Amino acid sequence: MTINQSGWRPTAPASGAAAAPTFTGNKALMLEEPLIFEIGDAHTTGVDFAEGDVAGSRLGDLTRKTPIGLPGLSEPETVRHYTRLSRQNYAIDLGLFPLGSCTMKHNPRLNEKMARLPGFADVHPLQPTDTVQGALEVIHQLAHWLVTLTGMASVAMSPKAGAHGELCGILAIKAALAKRGDTDRKVILVPESAHGTNPATAAFAGFSVEDIPATAEGRVDTAALTARLGPDVAGVMITNPNTCGLFERDLKAISDAVHAAGGYVYCDGANFNAIVGRVRPGDLGIDAMHINLHKTFSTPHGGGGPGSGPVVFSDALTPFAPLPFVEKQGDHFALVEEETAGDHHASSFGRMVAFHGQMGMFTRALTYMLSHGADGLRQVAEDAVLNANYILRSLNDTLDAPFGGSGPCMHEALFSDDGLADGFSTIDIAKGLIDEGYHPMTMYFPLVVHGAMLVEPTETESKAALDQFIGALRSVAERAKAGDASLKTAPHFAPRSRLDETLAARKPVLVWKEPGLAVT
Numbered sequence: 131m132t133i134n135q136s137g138w139r140p141t142a143p144a145s146g147a148a149a150a151p152t153f154t155g156n157k158a159l160m161l162e163e164p165l166i167f168e169i170g171d172a173h174t175t176g177v178d179f180a181e182g183d184v185a186g187s188r189l190g191d192l193t194r195k196t197p198i199g200l201p202g203l204s205e206p207e208t209v210r211h212y213t214r215l216s217r218q219n220y221a222i223d224l225g226l227f228p229l230g231s232c233t234m235k236h237n238p239r240l241n242e243k244m245a246r247l248p249g250f251a252d253v254h255p256l257q258p259t260d261t262v263q264g265a266l267e268v269i270h271q272l273a274h275w276l277v278t279l280t281g282m283a284s285v286a287m288s289p290k291a292g293a294h295g296e297l298c299g300i301l302a303i304k305a306a307l308a309k310r311g312d313t314d315r316k317v318i319l320v321p322e323s324a325h326g327t328n329p330a331t332a333a334f335a336g337f338s339v340e341d342i343p344a345t346a347e348g349r350v351d352t353a354a355l356t357a358r359l360g361p362d363v364a365g366v367m368i369t370n371p372n373t374c375g376l377f378e379r380d381l382k383a384i385s386d387a388v389h390a391a392g393g394y395v396y397c398d399g400a401n402f403n404a405i406v407g408r409v410r411p412g413d414l415g416i417d418a419m420h421i422n423l424h425k426t427f428s429t430p431h432g433g434g435g436p437g438s439g440p441v442v443f444s445d446a447l448t449p450f451a452p453l454p455f456v457e458k459q460g461d462h463f464a465l466v467e468e469e470t471a472g473d474h475h476a477s478s479f480g481r482m483v484a485f486h487g488q489m490g491m492f493t494r495a496l497t498y499m500l501s502h503g504a505d506g507l508r509q510v511a512e513d514a515v516l517n518a519n520y521i522l523r524s525l526n527d528t529l530d531a532p533f534g535g536s537g538p539c540m541h542e543a544l545f546s547d548d549g550l551a552d553g554f555s556t557i558d559i560a561k562g563l564i565d566e567g568y569h570p571m572t573m574y575f576p577l578v579v580h581g582a583m584l585v586e587p588t589e590t591e592s593k594a595a596l597d598q599f600i601g602a603l604r605s606v607a608e609r610a611k612a613g614d615a616s617l618k619t620a621p622h623f624a625p626r627s628r629l630d631e632t633l634a635a636r637k638p639v640l641v642w643k644e645p646g647l648a649v650t
Contacts, residue, residue: 170201385415
């Protein structure tokens with residue numbers, strides 16, 4: 131690669147390309163774009179501002195003494211800059227997004243239309259409740275369906291995401307133990323097949339964490355778990371379906387054993403997408419479970435706003451659920467925000483957030499539920515599982531499927547780098563997929579599988595889309611098995627070639643400096 135006179139545009143084609151270099155560094159519609167600091171002028175601005183009265187500043191000695199140094203851009207320069215950058219991102223609206231454990235599925239535009247309705251999009255958390263009755267009814271109705279779908283007793287709507295929901299459930303367990311004076315229970319058991327945030331959440335809440343091994347088929351070792359139960363165990367955090375993409379068939383027996391030993395069962399519900407309408411977690415003995423609305427009920431990864439992680443509770447933990455919550459009182463919807471002695475929420479462990487949750491996600495999720503109906507939600511799970519198994523069985527003759535003999539998978543297919551040529555690994559497969567026009571699958575997770583490649587197609591992908599992805603992954607895998615050296619330098623057709631990710635992680639450059647100045 132050479133650098134032209136402006137110093138930032140590559141003027142040679144990427145490795146493997148046959149075309150001659152271009153003057154601009156652009157490759158047809160693949161447009162190069164420098165940093166905003168490099169195209170903006172810190173001494174000018176595209177907007178005229180009146181001179182401010184700095185003499186009246188109330189910042190005292192905190193007043194800025196040097197120019198802020200932000201780049202000044204005109205409106206078209208600003209729009210073009212961010213539009214060009216957006217074209218270098220992969221998105222669910224461009225194609226299949228195979229991130230395992232993330233549930234990156236199509237977001238129906240009907241949901242967006244509803245979330246933008248006046249009264250939902252512009253609602254303010256400090257408005258009087260009489261002025262937001264419609265919004266509170268949406269929250270109340272969504273809560274009803276979440277309880278119905280899970281077979282639980284109640285739900286806390288305020289947690290903002292999955293890990294936040296985990297903390298909510300664990301704090302309720304902690305409050306329940308304290309209420310009965312059982313404060314010697316300091317241990318949370320976390321299976322190896324659980325989500326990685328589970329042990330972090332338990333530790334954050336003040337518990338010590340002990341691992342429970344997985345069996346050879348990728349499920350919880352039930353015998354090891356039950357053998358560890360005792361008077362010091364507060365509960366277990368289990369993911370079902372687990373991160374190997376498998377359903378925990380012994381979960382009811384595990385719940386019964388934990389309850390008999392005096393503990394509680396927390397279920398990570400991030401993978402509820404695989405069982406919604408088919409399995410009610412409450413029937414499996416679960417005491418608390420968070421639900422990622424942005425995964426199960428569309429809006430991948432909280433797109434369009436923050437995520438949302440409501441937590442459903444069993445009868446045993448309902449008294450300890452957090453505030454606030456919406457309650458229907460006659461024909462009026464009230465927001466219960468304070469503990470009241472002798473009332474049904476007197477034992478609440480308190481608040482998780484300042485306000486009530488994420489209205490945009492509530493509106494999208496309820497829209498998704500009502501537009502699908504009961505039969506449609508059941509089909510969501512069935513199609514998600516069908517698509518994952520189609521990928522698993524279509525590729526297990528090319529890629530190693532460590533649990534392929536354990537029966538059908540659930541919503542995601544798990545592969546390993548076993549069988550690739552010497553010197554080739556999962557990262558080479560991932561980089562090769564970028565050249566094929568796909569965001570890589572989840573890599574090196576779950577940790578129980580060496581060189582893991584976790585693929586979740588979701589239920590919204592057609593057979594044609596799955597076939598194209600399968601063909602691309604098969605092609606890259608066969609190249610890695612044949613020792614194709616070009617994979618070691620992939621991607622070749624992306625805006626940037628392979629980076630030194632280790633160096634970037636250890637010595638990140640976080641501050642832009644003008645050319646010629648040292649970066650430390």
